Amino acid sequence: MVSPLCSVCSRPLPIESQSEGVCPTCGARQGPTSVSLESLAVVGASSDPSRTVASVALVCPEDATRTWDAPPAEKQTRAAPTDHLEGYDTPLPEISRQLPAAPPGYELLQRLGSGGMGDVFLAREYPTERLVAMKMLRAPGNTIAVERFASEVRALARLDHPNIVKVLATDFLRQQPFFTMEYVKGETLAARLRRGALEPREAARLMAIVARAVHAAHLAQVLHRDIKPSNILLDEQGQPHVSDFGLAKLLDRDDGLTTMSGPLGTPSYMPPEQCSRRFGPIGPAADVYSLGATLYQMVTGHLPHSGSSPAEILRRIENEMPVRPKALRPDLPLALEAIILKCLQKRPQDRYPTAEALAEDLERFLQDTAPSAPLHTPWRRLLVWASHHRPRLMIATAMLLLLVVGAILGAVLPRRDSPSPEGALKAMLQQLRRGQPVTVIGPTGLPAWYQVLHGNVAISSDETSERACVYSSLGHGLMLLLPEVPTDDYTVQAEIRLVDLITPRREGLQTGGLFFNYQRDESAMPGCVFHAAKHISFLDHHYTPENPQNYPYPEYVSLGDVILLERPGDFPMLSFGNGKYRYPFSPSLLCPAPWRKIEIRVHPQSVEAYWRNDQGEMVRFAHVRLGDLLHGADNAADALRKSFPQLDYPTPDWNPRHGLGLWCHRAVYAIRNLTITPRNALP
16 A cells, blocks of 8 residues: 655655644644735646646635745755765655755755745656756745746746756646756856856857857747856756746736836846836847856956946946956957957947847857957947947047147157168168068058069058058069068068959959069160069959850969060060969959968978968968979070070079069059068077
8 A cells, every 4th residue: 555645745644644644744844824826827738748747727715725834944054965866765864854845746955056036956856756956936925926936937938949948847836836947967157167267269169059049039039138157057068058037028928027126137247228228128139248248257257347236337337338358368369359349239239139140150250250240449449439438529539639739749840760761671681681580561561672673563551451562553563672582491471462453354464463583684685674583473353254165264373484574665575484383263253352361482492382272271382393493484585585586595593582572464462461581480
């Protein structure tokens, strides 16, 4: 015969207590108070037979007259799991007597945490023997607390996502309502952050998963409104789970709870619209702000806003911008900082429109691609500051006037002259002789020294923030940047792009790039000048002529030899080598084209050429040894000799110390970050 169980602790009843339905221990704790239940909507029943889900329905007064007297609050003491996980038919240990009475069918094992409305316990469900997290309402007589408790259950019942804690069972028919959720074994994100900030990529990975889960809640018309590290659980595999929907708002119904007691939430993670109505209604962008505040703390170890009191924190959220994350963590990538700061914008319309958009930007960051959030450059910081501090623009105007006055005084007063081009050239050559790298075109956008060798070459500094040298020529243009390179083994690196075409593409011959091993000869033909060099050239422009089958597609970057014959009173002649060293790439559809990175490794008896391909990887497309270096120059010279049989022009030799420069034809190019690094200076 099976003994009846106690209706409170579910222990077998002694014979003398079976008529009362409670054991002597639980009977001593009960008192004469009576609580009537509110009318609550049905939460739902699970289709899984292993889950015991209680449906909450309207009850008659006579069904709600059970009496219950909460036991006095006692200090909880943690015990090892083996003290209370051996089986529900064992005697109650000391720790269990310090926990509240368990609902029928459950055994409370351990207190997991406490919130604003209730306490969460680790419990064991007798029918299934599984561990669950049980949340019990702390103040069952408080009508608002009961309704919020039910609202949390309604919110959880709508959600089915692998990274959102699921509700398993509910019971609102007892004096102390409760519901159970799946138990996530691990720790909270807050506990993890107490050991230190996370690595940027790990933080981005976790937050991308959380943002996807929050977006799923938004699609189910549920706003969380209390996202913070303590409400994000990390399981043993390091996967995050969103929990605690106690302040959740159902977007498709008005529960009347939002305005009952002022702002709801945890101050340091609340968006401005959750602090004050003047920022607009609360929507999905509010959770995006809280996700950004949590990500801020994950990578910096600090809260975006803090203060001595909640009122001070709310005031700062409404009126002040947080400290830049990069100021707290200098190694933080700019792209991740931009994502965080976009989440923390004051106006909801300036943030990500959805949590999914935030997740997509974090995934772009993890894939090393540019996010949609603008980088927090100094100019953008100024614009953001001005938009949030319009009354302070008078101060900015006064500062601008001071800067104008200072500029005028700087122009009038004596100043130290910049070094002359010849002095700059001398300094670069000395650095190279000492084995030190030099920057030929750097932050100013202009070369430290240059000499136009042929053609009407126009040169200027790019007016944008990219600090590039722009050069162009209607005809063949040659410009020398270094007359010599005083080392035999060095690396040349630069970024080059096509800015525009001077003549229509159908006229052809537009090209440009770098040249090296430059040699000048004026003795082969009276009155003529020969310019010979090795070059890397490309034309980054998509062209579809009338007969596309006659047009080689894609474009190519090539390494070869070029000789330009400059004749007085006549058009110059150009001769190229065999050009067998080339690499295909997809040309740009628009001008200006994207930046293309080139790297040339010059050795005493060979040359290597590298190109950044369409996937962003540096690939070597040419490795030319001494024999081919001489043979390519001889091919170019032979072409000239065929046109001028009387020409006594020797084949250009190979010398890695010869000059370096730029060239172009019928096009406008830009170049930046041009450096030369001697071999002995490489790390």
